[in-house]
Amino acid sequence: MTLRIDSVSWRRGGVLVVNDVTLHPRPGETVGLLGPNGSGKSSLLRLMQAASRPDAGSILLDGEPISTLPRRAVAQRIAAVTQQAETDTDITVHDVVRLGRTPHRGLWGGASARDDAAIYEALDRVGLVDQAGRFWRSLSGGERQRAHIARALAQEPRELLLDEPTNHLDIRHQLDLLHLISTLDVTSIIALHDLNLAAMFCDSILVLKRGRVIAAGEPRDVLTPPLIREVYDIEADVTVVNETGGVSVSFKRSSCYRSLPATRL
Numbered sequence: 398m399t400l401r402i403d404s405v406s407w408r409r410g411g412v413l414v415v416n417d418v419t420l421h422p423r424p425g426e427t428v429g430l431l432g433p434n435g436s437g438k439s440s441l442l443r444l445m446q447a448a449s450r451p452d453a454g455s456i457l458l459d460g461e462p463i464s465t466l467p468r469r470a471v472a473q474r475i476a477a478v479t480q481q482a483e484t485d486t487d488i489t490v491h492d493v494v495r496l497g498r499t500p501h502r503g504l505w506g507g508a509s510a511r512d513d514a515a516i517y518e519a520l521d522r523v524g525l526v527d528q529a530g531r532f533w534r535s536l537s538g539g540e541r542q543r544a545h546i547a548r549a550l551a552q553e554p555r556e557l558l559l560d561e562p563t564n565h566l567d568i569r570h571q572l573d574l575l576h577l578i579s580t581l582d583v584t585s586i587i588a589l590h591d592l593n594l595a596a597m598f599c600d601s602i603l604v605l606k607r608g609r610v611i612a613a614g615e616p617r618d619v620l621t622p623p624l625i626r627e628v629y630d631i632e633a634d635v636t637v638v639n640e641t642g643g644v645s646v647s648f649k650r651s652s653c654y655r656s657l658p659a660t661r662l
């Protein structure tokens with residue numbers, strides 16, 4: 398069992414930003430959350446990690462309402478990588494990744510061999526073992542993003558929630574990261590903007606527009622030219638990739654700037 402989201406709605410600042418959303422990921426599945434800016438992807442992820450409570454509907458973790466579970470129990474199961482705040486303190490990459498072990502440690506206990514192994518493995522998976530001693534503030538945006546992923550992996554979650562995890566990453570690291578996530582034995586829910594990465598790595602896709610689910614299903618069934626037109630107001634070609642049976646999206650330049658008056662170009 399894993400997360401189960403049923404008819405969830407949430408108002409923020411008086412606006413319905415998540416509107417009657419239902420999502421039943423299969424254990425181990427990689428789910429892509431797509432939708433334009435402001436469509437409710439981050440808000441939905443926030444509800445799924447119990448950082449906020451919905452106004453209506455239910456979010457269950459293994460059949461239990463997530464809002465009734467102790468914070469520590471949730472943190473032992475769910476890891477989240479969200480858009481990060483800056484810090485100027487002198488912490489190292491290793492310190493950041495070690496934070497992922499917090500939910501697993503006893504009140505007075507120091508680091509165990511298991512903690513050390515989980516930290517090392519997480520750093521190794523994102524290619525940062527050699528950078529573990531570096532100060533956080535000296536890292537590039539992409540290195541920080543990979544360190545945050547390592548922190549989440551060190552948490553040894555069974556559910557992984559990621560908000561645009563490919564931000565700041567070069568294409569090699571984008572592909573490596575999504576390949577890694579999609580091959581973990583973890584239920585992953587990933588907010589993404591790149592339709593092609595979603596098509597390549599997600600088992601299923603949920604498309605939001607103004608908080609509502611517009612489409613859900615396998616990438617090749619969901620990512621169609623009419624759907625892309627409806628959600629993004631973009632004309633696109635969608636072709637089947639022979640190698641994988643997946644789809645590839647290319648955008649037509651003639652759709653650009655359509656909504657801006659010519660004087661602003």
Ligand SMILES: Nc1ncnc2c1ncn2[C@@H]1O[C@H](COP(=O)(O)OP(=O)(O)OP(=O)(O)O)[C@@H](O)[C@H]1O
Binds near residue numbers: 414435437438440
């Ligand atoms: N703290 C807040 N208070 C009030 N409204 C908020 C708050 N945070 C976000 N919103 C609004 O909620 C709506 C959904 O925002 P959300 O960040 O969930 O969208 P998103 O799909 O993740 O967007 P993006 O792709 O730009 O990251 C937007 O209209 C946004 O302005």
